[in-house]
Amino acid sequence: MSAYLKLDHIDKVFSRGAASTxxxxxxxxxxxxxxxxxxxxxxxxxxxxxxxxxxxxxxxTMGGVLxxxxxxxxxxxxxxxxxxxxxxxxxxxxxxxxxxGVDKVFAKTKSRAERDAWTLHNLSLVQMVHAKDKRPSEISxxxxxxxxxxxxxxxEPKVLLLDEPFGALDALTRAHLQDSVxxxxxxxxxxxxxxxxxxxxxxxxSDRIVMMTNGPxxxxxxxxxxxxxxPRKRLELATNAAYLKCRQRVLExxxxxxxxxxxx
Amino acid sequence: xxxxxxxxxxxxxxxxxxxxxxxxxxxxxxxxxxDSYGRIARDTAARVIPPLIVITLLMLFWELVCRRTxxxxxxxxxxxxxxxxxxxxxxFDHGGIDKGLFWHLSASLQRVALGYSLAAVAGxxxxxxxxxxxxxxxxxxxxxxVLRTIPPLAWLPLALAAFRDGQPSAxxxxxxxxxxxxxxxxxxxxxxxxxxxxxxxAVVQLNPLEFFWxxxxxxxxxxxxxxxxxGVGLSWLAIIxxxxxxxxxxxxxxxxxxxxSSHISEIILALFYVGIIGFVLDRAIAGLGRLVxxxxxxx
Ligand SMILES: Nc1ncnc2c1ncn2[C@@H]1O[C@H](COP(=O)(O)OP(=O)(O)OP(=O)(O)O)[C@@H](O)[C@H]1O
Ligand SMILES: [Mg+2]
Numbered sequence: 001m002s003a004y005l006k007l008d009h010i011d012k013v014f015s016r017g018a019a020s021t022x023x024x025x026x027x028x029x030x031x032x033x034x035x036x037x038x039x040x041x042x043x044x045x046x047x048x049x050x051x052x053x054x055x056x057x058x059x060x061t062m063g064g065v066l067x068x069x070x071x072x073x074x075x076x077x078x079x080x081x082x083x084x085x086x087x088x089x090x091x092x093x094x095x096x097x098x099x100x101g102v103d104k105v106f107a108k109t110k111s112r113a114e115r116d117a118w119t120l121h122n123l124s125l126v127q128m129v130h131a132k133d134k135r136p137s138e139i140s141x142x143x144x145x146x147x148x149x150x151x152x153x154x155x156e157p158k159v160l161l162l163d164e165p166f167g168a169l170d171a172l173t174r175a176h177l178q179d180s181v182x183x184x185x186x187x188x189x190x191x192x193x194x195x196x197x198x199x200x201x202x203x204x205x206s207d208r209i210v211m212m213t214n215g216p217x218x219x220x221x222x223x224x225x226x227x228x229x230x231p232r233k234r235l236e237l238a239t240n241a242a243y244l245k246c247r248q249r250v251l252e253x254x255x256x257x258x259x260x261x262x263x264x
Numbered sequence: 265x266x267x268x269x270x271x272x273x274x275x276x277x278x279x280x281x282x283x284x285x286x287x288x289x290x291x292x293x294x295x296x297x298x299d300s301y302g303r304i305a306r307d308t309a310a311r312v313i314p315p316l317i318v319i320t321l322l323m324l325f326w327e328l329v330c331r332r333t334x335x336x337x338x339x340x341x342x343x344x345x346x347x348x349x350x351x352x353x354x355x356f357d358h359g360g361i362d363k364g365l366f367w368h369l370s371a372s373l374q375r376v377a378l379g380y381s382l383a384a385v386a387g388x389x390x391x392x393x394x395x396x397x398x399x400x401x402x403x404x405x406x407x408x409x410v411l412r413t414i415p416p417l418a419w420l421p422l423a424l425a426a427f428r429d430g431q432p433s434a435x436x437x438x439x440x441x442x443x444x445x446x447x448x449x450x451x452x453x454x455x456x457x458x459x460x461x462x463x464x465x466a467v468v469q470l471n472p473l474e475f476f477w478x479x480x481x482x483x484x485x486x487x488x489x490x491x492x493x494x495g496v497g498l499s500w501l502a503i504i505x506x507x508x509x510x511x512x513x514x515x516x517x518x519x520x521x522x523x524x525s526s527h528i529s530e531i532i533l534a535l536f537y538v539g540i541i542g543f544v545l546d547r548a549i550a551g552l553g554r555l556v557x558x559x560x561x562x563x
Contacts, residue, residue, distance in 0.1 A: 057467075076467065076469055077468060079467070083464075085460065087461065089464065089478075089483075091483075091558075100468060104468050155467075
């Protein structure tokens, strides 16, 4: 069986004038349909760069991304992104922010009424219908991130890309949203690629955890399968042996073998 | 059930807070309604009374200074007596340029409206170009920087030579005066569109036209309106001067004509109107800007 999403020998070199830095080197990864994969690594190793390459917002210097065996190198709604800082358009209401993508993606396939219903449906998936007429400045950080998720889901992406979606949130909100994402993944079966720097989050949500070495020339150091059945329960896992073992593995990778070195 | 509530501090707090909640929710609804009239009246008074006092004092001073015989300028009482007819009948039309002030002001405003609208459209267009494209900026920016320093009236002879008519020349002067701040501010606004918004547009695959209407304009709107506001002020400055030179109906020539006929009181009245209208134009654009950019700046 060929992979659903394939990152094929990706290199990324940033060059400014004569100076150039190789950020990513030889990244190869295959992701199956419906799989939830997390990428974890220290700050600055190139996680966002990698995600942007998959999203098509940045181009790889070498190698490429294949989605269902077709090369993708420009951004599109089939790889919707939930950005680290929500990136909602402040002059649009919550509803309009989601509707913007819906109108583009389903311009030909859905009627006006259907697009309206679909927008509301996706807002209801993240429990945000009640605030649909509010502006982003009028809702909390967690709510904004929910709307960002709804906006991405509403495009019916083949792959959902999450760039540290909960990084800027407090621990309680974060846990709550993690549960939401788990529930959504269980219900909708999306293929998800998520960046995180939170070990617990990675183990709790993922089917596989991709651990990246430190940059420059970061690459995949290790890939860990998380052999826990879905749906997972945060409290039950706290004492689960398999969970603790996975957690231990990731921690060892990050803090013993690839300790964070201050950029020289 | 009530026993632990009485004994336990932790529990008694809960019903107390719950009982308080509806009271807190209701009071802010009623109170401000009754209060607001008083507060509005007080706010208005606080804003209106100080300028009124200053104006009265200035008028008094002016009256005292200009009352003496041999004074070159008329005191306010004389201005009022001389221009009573103009003030109370702004709509008369005796043909030619012998018209009421309303007609002069509206002729000037029409020129400004036309020249300024053209400048707004062209200025936003060019500003988007310069803000979006590095090459357009490298090519055009030096040119703009030089052209914008040319005083408005310096353009007038050239415009007269080109158009051979006062009307289009005046409109051109308005246009060329007000376009620079609009271009420059729009370009800055476009350059400051956060990369995040561009990324969102790219993922959703907005086409260039949709990108312009749905991302660029709203995102750059605060900057664009800053430019528009400076532009409208400049165009009102320029029209008065241009009209003095081109003649015809218009408040600028009205002032010049009054000077030639030594009707100093009429000049003072006209200046009063020019000031008021300039102020209103500025406030109108500022208000429009606030309306349009509502919620844009906060994120
Ligand atoms: N446009 C760019 N030009 C030059 N260098 C860049 C550019 N974007 C990123 N880099 C460099 O690439 C490296 C990786 O950046 P990236 O944002 O992908 O890190 P990250 O793993 O997402 O970090 P974090 O966890 O802090 O978000 C950094 O050293 C950064 O300086
Ligand atoms: Mg990042």
